[in-house]
Amino acid sequence: PGLVVRGVELYPGWLDPPAQQAMVEALRAVVAAAPLFQPETRFGRKMSVRMTSAGRFGWVSDRRGYRYAPMHPSGGAWPPIPAPVLAVWDAITGLDRRPDCCLLNYYAEGARMGMHQDRDEADFGWPVLSISLGDQALFRIGNLDRGGSTESLWLSSGDVLVMGGEARLVHHGIDRVRAGSSTLLPGGGRINLTLRVVD
Numbered sequence: 001p002g003l004v005v006r007g008v009e010l011y012p013g014w015l016d017p018p019a020q021q022a023m024v025e026a027l028r029a030v031v032a033a034a035p036l037f038q039p040e041t042r043f044g045r046k047m048s049v050r051m052t053s054a055g056r057f058g059w060v061s062d063r064r065g066y067r068y069a070p071m072h073p074s075g076g077a078w079p080p081i082p083a084p085v086l087a088v089w090d091a092i093t094g095l096d097r098r099p100d101c102c103l104l105n106y107y108a109e110g111a112r113m114g115m116h117q118d119r120d121e122a123d124f125g126w127p128v129l130s131i132s133l134g135d136q137a138l139f140r141i142g143n144l145d146r147g148g149s150t151e152s153l154w155l156s157s158g159d160v161l162v163m164g165g166e167a168r169l170v171h172h173g174i175d176r177v178r179a180g181s182s183t184l185l186p187g188g189g190r191i192n193l194t195l196r197v198v199d
Ligand code: MD3
Pocket: 008, 103, 105, 113, 118, 128, 130, 137, 161, 163, 167, 168, 169, 170, 171, 172, 173, 174, 192, 194
């Protein structure tokens, strides 16, 4: 990795612009088969980020709570995880196991994600890998416990993060997106992919 912040490994510019473009093309099929939706929290508030997934499981949230589900909220199966996305997982993690969920988060201007932990997966021994595409975002990393000091870092299109080991359960979030900072996505905004082993 080019940089390690609180155990989170950053691979800046892992994908060059043509590879980013190819990945966006591959993601069109995902969004066509499994349209973006705006999840509701357990408390009935809509999240500002729109989401969908690929793989055996997708992450969903509604008044019943957060969970991994085998179907899109509209009832269809999730599409397969695109090959160029799996190639990044293989190259960086070197693991024999492949992820069974690729969560796609779409941030339009003004969208954000509050500080949280990722703990809906069965085994925290597997890393989570994130790929950023499009506009830059201010990523914030905290601690295993809520509160305390945090460190922030701007993520750019093509950057890859790996959260394994001690970093797997740290609190993290996205404070803001810098609108107009990339021309990769025709409608603007930012896509973040997270690859996870769910069960
Ligand atoms: C650190 N997504 O989907 S990716 C999420 O940019 C999520 O959309 C953010 O947090 C986004 O849950 C941040 C970077 C990331 C992802 C998972 C992590 C950082 C993480 C898991 C553990 C620790």
